[in-house]
Amino acid sequence: MFFRKIESKGIAHFSYMIGDGKDLAVIDPVRDIGIYMQEARKAGKRIKYILETHRNEDYVSGSMELGEKTGATIYISAHEDLGYLYGQGIENGFEIKIGDLTLRALHTPGHTLGHLSYALYDKNQTSPYMVFTGDCLFMGDVGRTDFYGKENLEKMTSLLYDSIFEKLLPLGDEVLMFPAHGAGSACGESMEDRPYSSLGYEKKYNRALQVSTKKEFLEKFAKMRIKPRYFEEMEELNTKGAPFVGESTLLNVCSIEEIEHSKDCILIDIRSKEAYIGGHIPGSIYLTGSILSTFLGALFKTDEKLLFLTDGNVAEVEAIYWQCRRIGFDNIQGFIPHAAAAWEASGKELRRAATISAGDYQDGLRAEEFLLLDLRKEHEIKSGDPQKNKVHIPLQSLYECYEKLERDTTIYVLCGTSERSTTGYSYLKDKGYNPIIIAGGTDMLRALKK
Incomplete structure (x- = not known):
């Protein structure tokens, strides 16, 4: 058996390669398809199948281009008509044979109506030993259910509960679980940073699954969340197929003079x-590599021209x-x-960022007249955090809310560590505001109270 887990940093995405004999299947490939081609060449195998768990919202799928390059058959869910211009629709129970292995599609709606998971069986086995859960079940969390609007929130969350408790968990405690995302993804709030898990471990320790009834599950997880502005563009690209x-x-590689010639570029x-x-x-x-994927698409449109300022690290570039x-x-x-x-x-001259x-x-x-701008997500805020003159705008929403802030007032910018605060500072400064970064953020403020 051949197995590879491919991690795409920044978007905290996991795609997978599974094979037996000469053939491989790829689950949820990202746009930079070179990694799959290289792995297949090194292993002396061919990519025969490409499977999508759902139409992804947070990244561009590489399925169409990878299929074009390899001749592989692309499988997508037939449980929801999204107007795909590529792929073959499959339903619950559909099986794909790869040597002695079998991948069986499981309809697990909730995150999306058509969402599929894939259970992997070995020859002559009646129970699977792996399941690829997409955005249905994560390590330490469950998928978000708000993409169909507030009016469908209870319905989608109810479907997610049924998918997890009636379809996935009954597969068996010993079944290894492989989701489409890990810690840091915009598709969940409390994912844990672990290399692997099992259904039994999640059933026992995943805080989202520690509920007694569906009603309790709905009360906890039927909620609207921030939807980054680029998600809708990803949905369209992943339906029609993105440019290769x-x-x-x-x-x-550009010279410093390029800045003068590129007035319409975002630096x-x-x-x-x-x-x-x-x-x-x-x-x-300011958008360093560790947060760029999370906030670039939240602050700017995808058709913006980008010019990057670096310290010369080619690998990072x-x-x-x-x-x-x-x-x-x-x-x-x-x-x-x-x-x-x-x-x-x-x-x-370089500009030094204002800090306190x-x-x-x-x-x-601090200034007598000021605003405190808290850029954290709602679930990060704790009692005892600064409240005076506070305005809460998560960084993901700053682009649509910044004009509500007073331009003539000093704005102290706060987050957990001052990483997001620095991005918020740079964004507001460019818009003509007077921001100041609170160095160390709430982590430092809490430490000083001890």
């Missing part, structure tokens, strides 16, 4: 938070390139290595 991008990374600074705060090119937006392409940002103008140093060398220490903020050494 190939296997190669196309890095256009994205991908250096460390400390480097950005210490000195950055005016007008640039390549990773950033694919993070952008995975979420539909194709208009990448290039990368400027050692941009801050080059800016200074050209005779221009957590201690000074807590001791009241």
Whole structure:
């Protein structure tokens, strides 16, 4: 048996390759299909099948291009008519033979109406030993159920409960579980960062499954969540099929003069938070690699032109390139290595980000008139966190809410560690506001109280 788990960092996505004999199946491939082609070539196998658990919202699917490259058959759910322009529809119980292995489709609606999971059986086995759960069941969490609007929230959450408790968990405690996402994904709130799990472990320890009744499950999880602005574009691309991008990374190295010639570009600074705060090119937006996939699509439209400011790390630049392409940002103008140093060398000044220490903020050494902008998600907020003059706008929603803030007031920007605060600072500064980062965020504020 051949098995590979492919992690796409940034979007916290997992895709899988399963095979036996000469054939392979790929489940939920991302857009940079080169990794699947390379793995197949190294193993001396061919990709024969491509399976989707559902139409994904948070990244561009690579199914259509991978199918074109390999001749593989693409399988999608026939339980929901989304107007796909590619793929063959399959229903609950459909089986795919790969050597001595069998993949059986399970209709597990809730996250979406057509959602499929796939149970893997070995030859002559009546019980599966793996199940690929897509966005239905995660490690430590369950899939969100709000994509069909508030009016369908209870219905979708009820379907999710049935899928988990009546279809997945009865497969057996010993069955290994492989979801489509891990910790950090926008498709859940409390996913755990573990390399693998089992249905039995989740049944015992997953906090979302510690309920006595469906009613209790609905009370906890039938809720609307933030939907990043780029999700709808991903839905359209993943129905019609996205433009092909190939296997190669196309890095256009630019000079500092390119900034003057690219007034319509968004300048994205991908250096460390400390480097950005210490000195950055005016007008640039701080989005380092660890948070870029999460917030780039929330703050900007996918057709924006992007110019990246780097410290010269080629490996990081390549990773950033694919993070952008995975979420539909194709208009990448290039990368400027050692941009801050080059800016200074050209005779221009860097801007230092305004900060206040957590201690000074807590001791009241701040402006008399101010707003406290809390960029965290609702579930992160705890009693005892600062409340005075607070406005709560999660960073994912800042693009549609920032104009409600007062322009002539000092805005102290808060998050858990000051990572998101630095992004929020850069976004607001570019819009003409007067933001100040609370260094260390609520983690530091809480530590000072102990």
